[in-house]
Amino acid sequence: MGPGVMREWPTFALIALCYAGFGAALFAPLAYAVPFLAVLIALHASLQHEAIHGHPFKSPLANAALVWPPLTLAIPYLRFYDTHLAHHEDVRLTDPFDDPETQYLDEGVWETLPRWAQAVLSANNTLLGRLLIGPVVGQALFMAADYRAAREGDRRVLLGWMLHVPAVALVLWGVSLAGFPVWEYLVAAYGGLSILKIRTFCEHQAHEQTQGRSVIIEDRGPLSLIFLNNNLHVVHHMHPKVPWYDLPAQYRANRARYLRANDEYSFASYGEIFRRYLFRAKDPVAHPLWRR
Secondary structure (H helix, E strand, O other): OHHHHHOOOOHHHHHHHHHHHHHHHHHHOOEEEHHHHHHHHHHHHHHHHHHOOOOOOOHHHHHHHHHHOOOOOOHHHHHHHHHHHHHHOOOOOHHHHOOOOOEOOHHHHHHHOOOHHHHHHHHHHHHHHHHHHHHHHHHHHHHHHHHHHHHOOOHHHHHHHHHHHHHHHHHHHHHHHHHHHHHHHHHHHHHHHHHHHHHHHOEEEEOOOHHHHEOOOOOOHHHHHHHHOOOOOHHHOOOOOOOOOHHHHHHHHHHHHHHOOOOEEEOOOHHHHHHHOOOOOOOOOOOOOOOO
16 A cells, blocks of 8 residues: 555544444344444445545545445435536536535426425425435435436436445345344434435535535534534535545634635534524525526
């Protein structure tokens, strides 16, 4: 291993701990196994995100080999890879058509939706709604978009799902082989997706300036570890190749600069976000600044 790879020991260690904890929870299930698994599943998704950005190896194939199991059961790794890198074309951030990770809809599309769909999406824009129904809503929208792309002949989308189906089967086979109830694992996977929705809830906002669209959450608690410091999100978008363990130092060294760059779009902690938005929407569903 070269010096660059050796420096990645925190990522290697966290991957090893994640899989060790996952195996321990499956083979020695305890009363708290489901919430413990939910946390590990969310952490594993964060490690997949880190792999997509070139850590711990420079090789995308080597990184994929470390984190390919779809522990969330929801998103094909190849689709996560493609859509997330497309999301990092920052000029498109929050664009209802071109940002694959946006939560906003075009106003014209929003106005054509039936009332029940508007009610669901409005509830989904509160933090409580994002936790309870966000995984279902997000998955439905994601799969609908991929279905349209596959029908239009996008073979890479089709390949992503063709690789995903046997991978999910393998994960569930391993779960059942360990004697862990599959239905409990499904609950844990949903819980892991719900935890991830806490991160994405405030990650981006509508703003005229590109850098003003990404948040800073100055949290240093358990959620910042589960999310691998992506709460410092404008730092990540400005320096997408910086590994997770260097983001806090990068932010501390240039705090005023980053807060100036994102027009002070910041929160002191995730606790503040829960207090402000658990029952109240932070944003409208229709993009408030978008003009096609």
